Amino acid sequence: MTNPHQHATHPDLIKRLKRADGHLRHVIEMLEAEKPCADIATQLLAVERAITAAKRILIHDHIDHCLGHGSDGDIAELRALAKLL
Template structure:
């Protein structure tokens, strides 16, 4: 079982996800109100990007703070670089 841990960046990540949640709720309301599909698609794209960016921030934070010290800074930089493609 993994142990519970909180990073200093987690509160900002939670705030970012709460904003994305509010945005998603607004998109749902747009659909229910019959707004044009192009507007809905545009807003869904924004929500998707917000969630992807939150995921990327979480993964980068994990790589910075949770990898063992036997990994060099170059290794961590390479991992951060490739994580952009997640």
């Protein structure tokens, strides 16, 4: 039996987040090597966008697969998730 919390998008999300983790480690190396701040900021923006995209995919997938049964709990959860977008 499969894990009910494992969705089809999770393997892709794991890959995306591992890639973002690698980029973040590179940012730390850039700081340690005293690289130019503009270059570091550019890389941080890339990390931020990658994480934001992963979060949106996760939330949209959750809405598509776990909500929609019409219960009051689903509506409250949807409102809480919307705040995270």
